[in-house]
Amino acid sequence: MKKILSLILAAVLCAFVFASCNAKESNTIVVAASSTPHAEILEQCKPILEKQGYKLEVMVMDDYVTPNEATESGDVDANYFQHQPYLDQFNSEKGTKLVSIASVHYEPYAIYAGTCTSLADIADGAIIAVPNDATNEARALLLLEAEGLIDVRDDAGLTATKNDIVSNPKNLDIREMEAALLPTVLDEVAVAVINGNYALGAGLDVSKSLAMEKSDSEAAQTYANVLVVHESNKDNGKLKALADALLTETISKFISEKYNGAVVPMN
Numbered sequence: 001m002k003k004i005l006s007l008i009l010a011a012v013l014c015a016f017v018f019a020s021c022n023a024k025e026s027n028t029i030v031v032a033a034s035s036t037p038h039a040e041i042l043e044q045c046k047p048i049l050e051k052q053g054y055k056l057e058v059m060v061m062d063d064y065v066t067p068n069e070a071t072e073s074g075d076v077d078a079n080y081f082q083h084q085p086y087l088d089q090f091n092s093e094k095g096t097k098l099v100s101i102a103s104v105h106y107e108p109y110a111i112y113a114g115t116c117t118s119l120a121d122i123a124d125g126a127i128i129a130v131p132n133d134a135t136n137e138a139r140a141l142l143l144l145e146a147e148g149l150i151d152v153r154d155d156a157g158l159t160a161t162k163n164d165i166v167s168n169p170k171n172l173d174i175r176e177m178e179a180a181l182l183p184t185v186l187d188e189v190a191v192a193v194i195n196g197n198y199a200l201g202a203g204l205d206v207s208k209s210l211a212m213e214k215s216d217s218e219a220a221q222t223y224a225n226v227l228v229v230h231e232s233n234k235d236n237g238k239l240k241a242l243a244d245a246l247l248t249e250t251i252s253k254f255i256s257e258k259y260n261g262a263v264v265p266m267n
Contacts, residue, residue: 100226107196110209140193
């Protein structure tokens, strides 16, 4: 068992050393990204960058800490998995110096049918499931407000919680729960407000949702997923090339066609 663990550790260390070396090669761009949709989108950038003499390597990291740490240390050139508010919070808590150089896409929140198939038919006292973490709960509540189901205190904005609901004419039972669990409770609630990532993972079709965030909404603009680099690399030529590639019409078209509305290009 000890030998197996040693081999695994050695493999991981080699992977990071390999990435670090590649990150320093002038023609190689190493990017840490979550598997869906970020790594899939980056794969589509490879031919674009190859024409400019760059080789793109994508390292899949499905946690929300390692990519930023690797970017800060220089083990990778950039990362693509997060939105600006999360990046700001990470910098504040960790003392890192990471900056975004492109806003690529957003993953809209949408209201999915549970036991109720129409927002107009939601009964008094019906249960509506929303995420239980502060950022995502606010987005869910603002979407419910946009659809006329509740009213939220005017100055609450993207910090809104259940306590900021000032009008609830149908006495809806707003149930807070772990975001990842929302797709699993659709048969127990009238409707649920679910993030694009979890909707994709659960095989939900956003085009068949009952309502979704608009591209010009405050939430969509604020929570766009960004390409992140260390501040010392914000003017780096190869990283600017990557940012430009992510914002091309080719990538925009891929995102629109591949994810059918669950991921929306910002350009």
